[in-house]
Amino acid sequence: MRRSDAAGFVSFVGAGPGDPELITLKGLRRLREADVVVHDRLIPVELLSDVRADADVIDVGKAAGRHGVAQDDINRLIVERARARGRLVRLKGGDPGLFGRLDEEIGAVQAAGLPFEIVPGVTAATAAAAVAGCSLTARGRASLVVLATGTDHTADETAGLDWDLLARIEGTLVFYMAARRLPSITTLLADLGRDPGEPALVVEAAGRRDARIVSGELGTIAEAARRAGIEPPAIFITGPTAGLARVSLARLLEAGAYA
Amino acid sequence: MRRSDAAGFVSFVGAGPGDPELITLKGLRRLREADVVVHDRLIPVELLSDVRADADVIDVGKAAGRHGVAQDDINRLIVERARARGRLVRLKGGDPGLFGRLDEEIGAVQAAGLPFEIVPGVTAATAAAAVAGCSLTARGRASLVVLATGTDHTADETAGLDWDLLARIEGTLVFYMAARRLPSITTLLADLGRDPGEPALVVEAAGRRDARIVSGELGTIAEAARRAGIEPPAIFITGPTAGLARVSLARLLEAGAYA
Numbered sequence: 001m002r003r004s005d006a007a008g009f010v011s012f013v014g015a016g017p018g019d020p021e022l023i024t025l026k027g028l029r030r031l032r033e034a035d036v037v038v039h040d041r042l043i044p045v046e047l048l049s050d051v052r053a054d055a056d057v058i059d060v061g062k063a064a065g066r067h068g069v070a071q072d073d074i075n076r077l078i079v080e081r082a083r084a085r086g087r088l089v090r091l092k093g094g095d096p097g098l099f100g101r102l103d104e105e106i107g108a109v110q111a112a113g114l115p116f117e118i119v120p121g122v123t124a125a126t127a128a129a130a131v132a133g134c135s136l137t138a139r140g141r142a143s144l145v146v147l148a149t150g151t152d153h154t155a156d157e158t159a160g161l162d163w164d165l166l167a168r169i170e171g172t173l174v175f176y177m178a179a180r181r182l183p184s185i186t187t188l189l190a191d192l193g194r195d196p197g198e199p200a201l202v203v204e205a206a207g208r209r210d211a212r213i214v215s216g217e218l219g220t221i222a223e224a225a226r227r228a229g230i231e232p233p234a235i236f237i238t239g240p241t242a243g244l245a246r247v248s249l250a251r252l253l254e255a256g257a258y259a
Numbered sequence: 260m261r262r263s264d265a266a267g268f269v270s271f272v273g274a275g276p277g278d279p280e281l282i283t284l285k286g287l288r289r290l291r292e293a294d295v296v297v298h299d300r301l302i303p304v305e306l307l308s309d310v311r312a313d314a315d316v317i318d319v320g321k322a323a324g325r326h327g328v329a330q331d332d333i334n335r336l337i338v339e340r341a342r343a344r345g346r347l348v349r350l351k352g353g354d355p356g357l358f359g360r361l362d363e364e365i366g367a368v369q370a371a372g373l374p375f376e377i378v379p380g381v382t383a384a385t386a387a388a389a390v391a392g393c394s395l396t397a398r399g400r401a402s403l404v405v406l407a408t409g410t411d412h413t414a415d416e417t418a419g420l421d422w423d424l425l426a427r428i429e430g431t432l433v434f435y436m437a438a439r440r441l442p443s444i445t446t447l448l449a450d451l452g453r454d455p456g457e458p459a460l461v462v463e464a465a466g467r468r469d470a471r472i473v474s475g476e477l478g479t480i481a482e483a484a485r486r487a488g489i490e491p492p493a494i495f496i497t498g499p500t501a502g503l504a505r506v507s508l509a510r511l512l513e514a515g516a517y518a
Binding site for chain 1: 287381398407
């Protein structure tokens with residue numbers, strides 16, 4: 001028993017990128033122990049079959065339409081349900097600390113005086129590289145990886161990032177939630193001086209059995225992804241190691257069709 | 260059975276950051292199925308008890324002293340042993356695609372005509388943030404994370420990175436294998452204009468039960484880490500969300516002493 005009786009204890013758990021086998025042993029254990037599970041839309045639904053029959057399962061990803069439950073309401077829900085029932089697992093897709101609004105939820109939990117922990121998970125960036133059969137780094141050519149998202153759910157899809165600087169970074173750039181923004185991301189980077197011939201990859205549903213990959217070059221991949229009908233969730237990778245990607249026989253057999 | 264009989268099949272598996280419970284279910288399954296396991300030094304030794312009794316276990320991390328077996332020899336070993344025995348697991352600390360020389364080993368496996376797969380893992384960056392109780396991103400303040408290493412095993416410990424550009428990045432910087440290089444990393448960043456008052460963290464042995472954390476500011480944390488006797492492996496995090504780090508009661512009970 002890890003909670004202080006009825007006081008409530010919150011575990012922020014990374015569910016991994018979509019394959020139910022890509023959760024950690026610790027994450028799965030927390031899920032099995034949980035009295036309450038509050039989960040996002042992009043988690044492997046198969047994991048919910050491991051939750052105790054008497055536990056509450058609350059989906060905050062699709063209850064209120066496209067953007068789900070408002071963040072303030074999620075924060076309140078976490079605190080209330082943890083106090084009421086005890087061990088609460090907040091299950092997030094990928095890793096909780098990357099683009100998951102974890103800071104806001106921790107703030108609410110701490111303000112309520114509840115103890116918490118974070119159980120890290122496999123993030124979509126490394127899962128996307130894995131399914132494509134490539135590394136994100138390479139000695140002497142890519143000793144730096146940038147993980148980015150430009151949306152922040154604002155109207156301007158390129159807000160919040162220094163694109164001039166991103167264009168100049170020598171290494172690998174990875175953009176989360178990139179499916180809809182591929183034309184603007186790739187155009188900005190190339191217009192600001194990044195080599196349009198740089199190897200690039202788009203991976204749809206990395207970590208799921210129906211993952212699809214489009215490989216090409218920075219300057220033309222947005223159009224290739226459009227033609228292939230790439231849908232969210234998708235990861236965009238551009239940089240020298242993206243050219244090393246080769247879908248191995250094993251992945252092809254396991255993951256199904258590739259573009 | 261996933262291999263094509265005796266032809267050999269290589270699974271590059273991420274062991275996670277040190278806690279044996281932070282491997283994925285899939286990674287553990289591959290380890291249990293393996294005919295041969297070739298592993299690095301920084302993997303949780305507890306995992307090796309899950310390997311079959313008749314499997315070969317080869318440690319390439321410490322056989323030849325400080326830098327271990329030469330990369331060319333590891334590449335050759337992987338190909339030879341996979342061909343000889345069948346299912347080979349190449350077990351790497353953290354995630355295989357981040358700072359793990361995965362591209363070089365894949366190159367050797369592909370040149371030999373062997374099929375392979377990559378099973379991603381929890382990387383030390385997210386594990387370090389998790390143990391410190393903080394996020395690596397925050398809406399509006401950190402929509403970008405840089406994962407970096409400057410060593411590349413060259414004599415010049417700051418080689419290969421554009422420090423001027425790193426100093427100007429608005430977001431979170433994470434440096435792997437940073438224990439010995441903290442004075443040079445922090446001095447370079449501050450000298451090139453990064454705010455010396457920015458929140459910063461050093462996490463030793465992230466993901467292990469004996470993890471230790473030093474929190475402070477960019478300008479002074481190297482000295483604080485030196486006084487605390489921080490040893491490799493250590494992750495260095497600097498950026499706005501590092502200031503949100505609060506070691507929760509749960510982590511304190513589980514992980515032991517913190518500086």
